[in-house]
Amino acid sequence: MTKKNPNGEVWVFAEQQDGKLNEVSLELLGKARQIANTLGVAVGAVLPGGKGVETHAKTLIAYGADRVYVVEDAKLEQFTTIPYAKVLVDLIGKHSPQIVLYGATNLGRDLAPRVASETRSGMTADCTDLDIGDVPDNRTKETYKNLLLQIRPAFGGNIIATIVNPEGWPQMATVREGVMPLREPDQKRKGEVVRERVTIDDALVQVSVVQRHLEERHLNLKSSRIIVAGGGGVGSRDAFRLIHELAAAFGGAVGASRAAVDSGWIAHEHQIGQTGTTVRPALYIACGISGAVQHRAGMEESAKIIAINTDKNAPIFSIAHYGIVGDLKQVIPTMIKEFKSR
Numbered sequence: 001m002t003k004k005n006p007n008g009e010v011w012v013f014a015e016q017q018d019g020k021l022n023e024v025s026l027e028l029l030g031k032a033r034q035i036a037n038t039l040g041v042a043v044g045a046v047l048p049g050g051k052g053v054e055t056h057a058k059t060l061i062a063y064g065a066d067r068v069y070v071v072e073d074a075k076l077e078q079f080t081t082i083p084y085a086k087v088l089v090d091l092i093g094k095h096s097p098q099i100v101l102y103g104a105t106n107l108g109r110d111l112a113p114r115v116a117s118e119t120r121s122g123m124t125a126d127c128t129d130l131d132i133g134d135v136p137d138n139r140t141k142e143t144y145k146n147l148l149l150q151i152r153p154a155f156g157g158n159i160i161a162t163i164v165n166p167e168g169w170p171q172m173a174t175v176r177e178g179v180m181p182l183r184e185p186d187q188k189r190k191g192e193v194v195r196e197r198v199t200i201d202d203a204l205v206q207v208s209v210v211q212r213h214l215e216e217r218h219l220n221l222k223s224s225r226i227i228v229a230g231g232g233g234v235g236s237r238d239a240f241r242l243i244h245e246l247a248a249a250f251g252g253a254v255g256a257s258r259a260a261v262d263s264g265w266i267a268h269e270h271q272i273g274q275t276g277t278t279v280r281p282a283l284y285i286a287c288g289i290s291g292a293v294q295h296r297a298g299m300e301e302s303a304k305i306i307a308i309n310t311d312k313n314a315p316i317f318s319i320a321h322y323g324i325v326g327d328l329k330q331v332i333p334t335m336i337k338e339f340k341s342r
Helices: 023-039 053-062 081-095 106-119 241-250 258-262 328-341
Strands: 010-013 043-049 067-072 099-103 123-127 129-136 143-154 159-163 171-175 192-195 226-230 253-256 283-287 304-309 322-325
Touching: 010 023, 010 106, 023 043, 023 053, 023 099, 023 129, 023 143, 023 171, 043 053, 043 081, 053 067, 053 192, 067 081, 081 106, 099 106, 106 123, 106 171, 123 143, 143 171, 226 241, 241 253, 241 283, 241 328, 253 258, 304 328
Parallel strands: 010 043, 010 099, 043 067, 067 192, 099 171, 123 171, 226 253, 226 283, 283 304, 304 322
Antiparallel strands: 129 143, 143 159
16 A cells, blocks of 8 residues: 555556557646645656657646656557556555556556555546545544545436545545546646656566557537537437437537437437536537436536427526527427527
8 A cells, every 4th residue: 555645646547559649638728737736746747658648747737837857668669458557556656656646548547456456555547526525434434534535426327425535545546537627728737757767577568559540439418519419308319300400400429318329219428417427518508408417417517508398497508608498300300400400
């Protein structure tokens, strides 16, 4: 178990593949910067990879890192779990950070639990928010100061749980993509590049990557400027075509609430909310979506929200900039006709 270090840095695992940093790592640096400022400590980014990986250090510093720990090794050219875990475990043992954050990507979800197990640290998966706070222990009457509050949906998204780890440091969490705003980089920021050496024995390289096949992402809700989303109020798979038609008219992407996805009207990759994607488009049109807290958490920071619902008391109207009380089967065709006429 790593020594508890209340003065330790806040670390972000800098995920990179094929010469590109994953955007979630940059999102996490912004949140790490905020947390570190609260704690009065520095932000570190751990950057393992093959030859030339150090070129990413400047970007990581611009997004908030004070130190970038670079481990360059041919055995890290392609991600394999055990060598990467060895890097994280060795550096954690050497520098004793108090917090380590990972993106909740396929790679992060593979790596983080192994590092947590090896360091005997607590870890919370799929967080949607992070904060710092004092936590009283009702059993010992002790108050733990400045703990990482790891916030995530539980029980199928029906409640929001706040999880803390007063022992077994560093405090670790994986964080969903898109839930932390991507802050503007400051190219004038100065930081330190720390070149680390980690011995990776051949015996640790148990898997070799022979070929990689990458499937192009056909939908990127996070970068869409306009999103038209349908919910359970749409009524059927056939009626959901209206959502597609409205999105096509506006040149936007199609989103959905969990109710629509669970009903089988649209694929999960379109789901927006705590158990889906978090978005911040310029325009969000919510059609037949009641506005449960789980859905609102994924879209309430949209610049403009238009809500269409037959229930004038639907919670979605409490955050909508414009509300239309009516049947979407009548409202949407009218909107499309009016839009095309202009």
